[in-house]
Amino acid sequence: MRKASKVMLYGLCAALAAIAGCGGGSGEGLDANGRPIGEGDDPAGPMTAKFSSIQSHVFTPACTACHSGAAAPRGLRLDASNSFVMLVGVSSGGVPALKRVAPGDADNSYLIHKLEGHQAVGARMPLGGPYLDAQTIGLIRQWINNGAQK
Ligand code: HEC
Known part of the structure; x- marks a missing residue:
């Protein structure tokens, strides 16, 4: 359940990124805890x-x-x-x-x-x-x- 919603979230973010730059450089390269991968x-x-x-x-x-x-x-x-x-x-x-x-x-x-x-x-x-x-x-x-x- 948690995994699925995370995948959905990432998918959504990827879709938004194409349109509006979701994350705006802040989400890229970060793991689920917001720490650099x-x-x-x-x-x-x-x-x-x-x-x-x-x-x-x-x-x-x-x-x-x-x-x-x-x-x-x-x-x-x-x-x-x-x-x-x-x-x-x-x-x-x-x-x-x-x-x-x-x-x-x-x-x-x-x-x-x-x-x-x-x-x-x-x-x-x-x-x-x-x-x-x-x-x-x-x-x-x-x-x-x-x-x-x-
Ligand atoms: C100064 C020596 C020492 C250090 C440092 C130490 N241990 Fe231990 N550990 C022991 C001794 C002696 C035992 C056996 C007696 C007991 O269970 O308290 C033990 C037992 C254990 C057990 C139980 C294993 C079992 O199967 O019953 C675990 C789990 C454990 N240690 C984890 C750790 C972890 C994780 C660390 C580091 C964060 C750590 N120990 C650091 C000496 C140490």
């Missing part, structure tokens, strides 16, 4: 709700100090080549009934419980802090609720 992957640019952006802004800088290699806690490696397959659709070690990331369901994703600090087992992440701010967690929630695409 591509910039989200750059750790120096703003974070977006895309997996690659979450990786470069959060997992790599804030998690891999612990979550990498053979000794990664709970076997969860969060480096760029392992994180997606170890998170999405994978049962957590702490609460096996919960997936680490349940596509479309951020509320029931253990990753979110750990980041927000209401996990049933163990500690809030990143262990020892500093913890992620609400906006950053919100983008991770958005990525999950949008289907947790790679």
Whole structure:
């Protein structure tokens, strides 16, 4: 439903652009969040709700100090080549009934419980802090609720 209306919106905009210059230079090259396309992957640019952006802004800088290699806690490696397959659709070690990331369901994703600090087992992440701010967690929630695409 959301996707369809977005497509319709873009279609409408494209049609209007031909007539009246819809966007007038302001919409072109921007993603659904109004941020420049591509910039989200750059750790120096703003974070977006895309997996690659979450990786470069959060997992790599804030998690891999612990979550990498053979000794990664709970076997969860969060480096760029392992994180997606170890998170999405994978049962957590702490609460096996919960997936680490349940596509479309951020509320029931253990990753979110750990980041927000209401996990049933163990500690809030990143262990020892500093913890992620609400906006950053919100983008991770958005990525999950949008289907947790790679
Ligand atoms: C200082 C080390 C350290 C850092 C940094 C750290 N973690 Fe952890 N993490 C642990 C330990 C130890 C555990 C196992 C105990 C527990 O669940 O609290 C764990 C467990 C987890 C689990 C539960 C896995 C499961 O299957 O039960 C998740 C999810 C997690 N971490 C995510 C993260 C994320 C995301 C980050 C970065 C934002 C992060 N961690 C940063 C040490 C760390």
